[in-house]
Amino acid sequence: MVDEPRINLFGLRITKRIQLGRLYRFLKDYLSETLLVEKFALADDFLAVEAVVRIEGLQDLDALMLREQGLNLFHPIKTGEVQIMRNFVHYHLDQDGKIESGTCFAAPA
16 A cells, blocks of 8 residues: 555545554454455456454444544444445555555445
8 A cells, every 4th residue: 555545435535544553453352353355356457455354342332432533434333243235445556556545435234
């Protein structure tokens, strides 16, 4: 990934690699995530993935905590609760094959 990507991740605008790292560190404290990739496409300038995502709550994560992180499109989850969604990812790659921009969104599975 380039140092200053332009990624829309479920409504959250990511413009620095460090933001993405902070986001995933936060989420990994509260969630366990398993992906089942159903479709994958790769070209010189893009990468696309369609997957079913299973999320399990490791700790309660309420709406206030999500809002404080800017995760307004995420749903609260309780410890042990499982949520399943369909995830769509489309990334644009630079000439070195690094992610420079993209969009990720989810829909009910």
